[in-house]
Amino acid sequence: MSQTAQTYADQGFLTRVDLFSESEIGHYRACFDEIEAREGREKCQIGLQARHLDEEFIWQMATDPRIIDAMEELMGPDIMLLSTHFFCKYPDPEAKKFVAWHQDVTYWGLQPPEAHTAWVAVDDADAENGCMRVIPGSHKTGIATHGESERAGNLLSVNQEIPDELVDTSQAFDLELKAGQISIHDGQLFHASNPNTSDRRRCGLTLRYIAPHVSQPELNSLGGKYPTILIRGEDRYHNFPEQPQPFPLAS
Numbered sequence: 001m002s003q004t005a006q007t008y009a010d011q012g013f014l015t016r017v018d019l020f021s022e023s024e025i026g027h028y029r030a031c032f033d034e035i036e037a038r039e040g041r042e043k044c045q046i047g048l049q050a051r052h053l054d055e056e057f058i059w060q061m062a063t064d065p066r067i068i069d070a071m072e073e074l075m076g077p078d079i080m081l082l083s084t085h086f087f088c089k090y091p092d093p094e095a096k097k098f099v100a101w102h103q104d105v106t107y108w109g110l111q112p113p114e115a116h117t118a119w120v121a122v123d124d125a126d127a128e129n130g131c132m133r134v135i136p137g138s139h140k141t142g143i144a145t146h147g148e149s150e151r152a153g154n155l156l157s158v159n160q161e162i163p164d165e166l167v168d169t170s171q172a173f174d175l176e177l178k179a180g181q182i183s184i185h186d187g188q189l190f191h192a193s194n195p196n197t198s199d200r201r202r203c204g205l206t207l208r209y210i211a212p213h214v215s216q217p218e219l220n221s222l223g224g225k226y227p228t229i230l231i232r233g234e235d236r237y238h239n240f241p242e243q244p245q246p247f248p249l250a251s
């Protein structure tokens with residue numbers, strides 16, 4: 001196992017991985033700005049899911065060979081794209097919108113519950129504008145029973161939250177990223193994000209990957225099955241209906 005893969009296995013995340021150059025991320029930001037102008041901020045906050053199926057730039061980001069190489073080091077050679085999802089937090093002076101502590105795989109219906117996310121910073125993300133926070137090593141403690149958040153403004157799909165007594169927030173680590181950098185986290189890692197109290201937007205694109213041995217026997221929290229697509233290697237399991245690639249793979 002490489003040193004990087006060992007760190008990921010131990011901590012459950014990697015951060016500040018340099019990925020897109022300033023001009024590349026500038027291009028992708030302009031593409032996002034264009035969707036924002038077309039579909040509105042309300043939609044762009046958390047409503048852009050699996051749009052790699054109809055927006056080529058998202059597909060290009062999700063299949064960028066540099067990201068897939070990084071995922072291969074952690075997951076092995078066979079990689080399927082499960083979904084993509086923007087989390088875009090706008091300036092929020094009343095500090096209402098947040099992401100509660102959760103584990104990704106809890107509500108995705110996957111078996112085994114294994115997935116990996118690359119979080120691409122479309123804008124700079126820091127503590128002031130509500131970057132992601134993680135509890136290092138928390139992916140090793142198994143799936144926690146989630147409750148519902150009592151605080152209004154949770155951006156998660158079914159208001160899920162890990163109960164306070166299970167989260168040692170004194171260990172929370174901020175994933176501050178410059179635009180174009182990525183973090184990667186294990187689907188069982190406890191993570192969250194605070195409200196955006198700055199005057200800057202904080203847009204991140206999550207890219208969700210699984211290995212082909214993972215299936216989806218249950219519906220996800222949105223009541224759906226993922227349109228999972230093989231993007232590298234081989235699928236020897238055929239757990240998902242074959243899904244054509246919507247655009248050519250990024251090169």
Ligand SMILES: O=C(O)CCC(=O)C(=O)O
Nearest residue numbers: 087099104132193204206
């Ligand atoms: O972007 C955020 O603030 C939260 C992202 C998140 O919860 C996730 O990647 O699952």
